Amino acid sequence: MTTFQPKSVVILGALSGVARYIADGFAREGFAVALAGRDLEEMELLAADLRERHEVTCCCLKFDALDIDSHASFVQETTEALGALPGGVVACFGYMADQTEAQRDFALIRKTLDTNLTGAISILERFAAAFEERQSGFMAALSSVAGDRGRKANYFYGAAKAGLSAYLQGLRNRLHASGVKVTTIKPGFMDTPMTYGMDLPGALVAAPQSAAQAMTRAILKGKNVVYVPFFWRYIMWIIRSIPEWQFKKMSI
């Protein structure tokens, strides 16, 4: 495993379904953790939990992916809270609107793109600049298998995540020279509030605890692109291989 200095991480969107367990995974490895999100009160509960369980430093920061203007000062705020520029950043926030509602309401499409793509690029660019200058660090973001191929069931979300995946690819290419690792995480279905109650094939739905464990491991190993659970790599390979003339007639 690569060693990162300092041993600290910022989790953006710390209250999203799987983020809590990613934060837990880093804390277990002895990382100081900065939780960032919109609801400070709720994050404090999580911070107390991480401190008691793992005896690590843990602090909370206000962060809103849609509030682009606030991103300029966020790296500085994180640095002050942790006492040094963090070792790495993991972007876990995301937003998925109901597809049919979004087709009727452009505001929802816009929020989907602004959160998953524009907001992510905005904040990650800030960290990228700081890490590039320091010549070390790790960056990871939760993209999605939905970005691997556009489907009628959720193509706004898919378009945003496809954009994010392409962005991360380019970023990885750029930061390679400075030794900064960039990990694209493509989760399949996870048992989180986003999917709770949906009619999904049970065997394909991963527990967020084990999914987060795989993600944390991939980030710490400095992997490039990781599907979680691993078998989604093969599922998506098959889905991508279907010719377009056939795919356009399908409902999957």
Added chain:
Amino acid sequence: MTLPTAQTPIAGWGRYNPVVCSCVRPERSNALAAFLETNGEPLVARGLGRSYGDASVNQEGLVVDFTRMNRIRAFDPETGVLECEGGVSLADILTVFVPRGFFLPVTPGTKYVTVAGAIANDVHGKNHHCDGSFAQFVDSIELWTPARGVLTCSPTENADIFWATAGGVGLTGVILTARLRLLSIDSAYVRVDYQRCANLDATLDAMAASDQYYRYSVAWVDCLAQNASLGRSVLMRGNHTLANTLPESKASTPYRLPRRPGLTIPVDFPGCVLNHYSVKAFNTLFYAKNRDARDVVVDYDKYFYPLDGIHQWNRMYGRKGFIQYQATFPLESREGLVKLLERLAGSGRASFLAVLKCFGAASPGLLSHPMPGYTLTLDIPNGLGLTAFVASLDRLLLEYGGRLYLAKDALARPEAIEAMYPNLKTFREIRAKLDPNRLLASNLSRRLRLDG
């Protein structure tokens, strides 16, 4: 505020009679609070679903899954007091605090239960004869109630509500957080004495004579043995071990457990796997293989949670499921216990080893199960005539002044429970004030008419 709903077939751990329920699973405190404030449907809180019957099943309303409300709030190493949300599991507590020298003050035979579930069923463990039950180690709880909002309850504040909640199977409110006194330990190991007893009298006499020397005491009974061997058992009694008395290989890391692979039962066994002959062979072998031994050093996981090593062991009983029957007889009713064992052995209903324990003093919990006496616990697979057979056991139990355990029960009649729990009247009065519109309900509460 509404939370996403899932329609899921659920049952107790016995997988007896699953039904489709509307479930919600809050993950944030503010979302939970908003939900509780506006919800108008009868609900029951569910943790890890280890109660065997229908205590955490609710067909007419909602089941609220609390497994994600599981954050630790604070821990004071000076006093050993842990404050946590109700959905924290005992397994979590062990993982975090055994390495720091603390153990659960009371633990049931599985660590996969939540703190709130342990309070709501006032669970007991192998140390009941000297320490009492789980709720007796709870300093206070935050309880959401339909009529009065969030209340702090403890043995000194809102004491009547506290003792109605301990063992109250979720019908007084929703346990949001709890403060629990952990037990300081010097190592993760227990020093166990194994002793075979040829029949029931020998077992009970041994317990009476020397349980006082052990913090933990339990007997595994072969309840298929008959006649002179009726109630033959292996007594397993132990105490926590001091680190400096551990063998050298363990003394330097006294809180570390040996690694062992977990097993999983991936599919339902066919119903015929566990039959009278296979179980009888197992029980006979178990009794024959065990030898008397003293001072055996066993790690806590192996001693307290032998079945937790096999994930989803409840699938062994096949698709139809099983019930767990736990009956407690008062000390003076040894005869009742003998009759119960005779009836079980004669019935040919296969059951793995049953567990026998001698209880100590009762807790003040109004519906807490333990009372001074003998408690026998066994699994009975679902099969033809199960209801009638269990009803006959219930009658026998009533005749001898015994009682059933709500956390296990799936089949009892309301009249029986009313006769077994004289405090039920007081419980109903307290409950009526906290929940006048009956927003807390479960299949168990309706079946047993716990509301009156």
